[in-house]
Amino acid sequence: MEKFRNLSGDWKEKWKVAENPNTPKEVLERLAEDKDGLVRAGVAKNPNTPKEVLEKLAEDRYWIVKREVAKNPNTPKEILEKLAEDENWDVRAGVAKNPNTPKEVLEKLAEDEDRIVRWKVVENSNTPKVVLEKLAEDKDVVVRNAATEKIERFLRP
Numbered sequence: 131m132e133k134f135r136n137l138s139g140d141w142k143e144k145w146k147v148a149e150n151p152n153t154p155k156e157v158l159e160r161l162a163e164d165k166d167g168l169v170r171a172g173v174a175k176n177p178n179t180p181k182e183v184l185e186k187l188a189e190d191r192y193w194i195v196k197r198e199v200a201k202n203p204n205t206p207k208e209i210l211e212k213l214a215e216d217e218n219w220d221v222r223a224g225v226a227k228n229p230n231t232p233k234e235v236l237e238k239l240a241e242d243e244d245r246i247v248r249w250k251v252v253e254n255s256n257t258p259k260v261v262l263e264k265l266a267e268d269k270d271v272v273v274r275n276a277a278t279e280k281i282e283r284f285l286r287p
Contacts (some may be wrong), residue, residue: 143168148172155180169191174198181206195219200224207232217242226250237261246268252276259284 133139141164143192147153147159149172162173162183166192173179174187175198188199188209193216201204201224214225214235219242225231226239227250240251240261249272252265262284265277 141169144169149175151176152179152255153178159183162187162263167195171195171198174202178202180203185209187214193221195226196221201228201231203228205230207235211235214239219247222247223250226254229255231256233258233261240265245273248273249276252280 143234144161144164144166145168147157148169151234152218153176155178156178158173158179159170161180162190164170169210171194173183174195174256179202180202184199184202184205187195188205190196190199195247196213196216196218196219200210200221207230210228210231211224213221214231216222222242223246225235226242226247227229230236231254236251237258239247239255242248242251247268248265248268251275253264253276259281262277262281266281268274268277
């Protein structure tokens with residue numbers, strides 16, 4: 131804990147501490163309040179960040195912080211549902227990529243206006259086959275091909 135006492139260094143040092151999975155909870159809570167958005171994004175990315183902190187960071191004004199919350203496997207499903215409606219496509223893509231995103235949210239994101247979000251839905255291992263079949267008819271060729279390829283892998287013995 132001694133090495134975490136002085137957190138007044140530059141943002142790069144604080145960012146390294148924020149991303150470190152061995153950083154104590156109390157330090158992560160403090161860094162979640164940092165004025166630098168990249169430091170807060172590091173906290174949001176950390177797999178050991180407490181859920182209460184992730185909930186707070188999901189309200190951050192910077193999309194990069196919200197994107198890291200959306201990708202964090204410890205983010206509560208209620209927060210993922212909320213972030214799935216964020217105005218920033220990169221935040222929604224983070225939700226689509228998260229392995230704990232509920233199937234209903236993936237179904238909704240499969241209809242997203244942004245092709246990268248839809249492509250991330252295809253990549254998610256929890257996307258139901260029926261959603262993949264729908265995406266296999268997507269207007270975007272990359273999404274269509276990715277979905278078709280994944281369906282074919284499902285059907286292989």
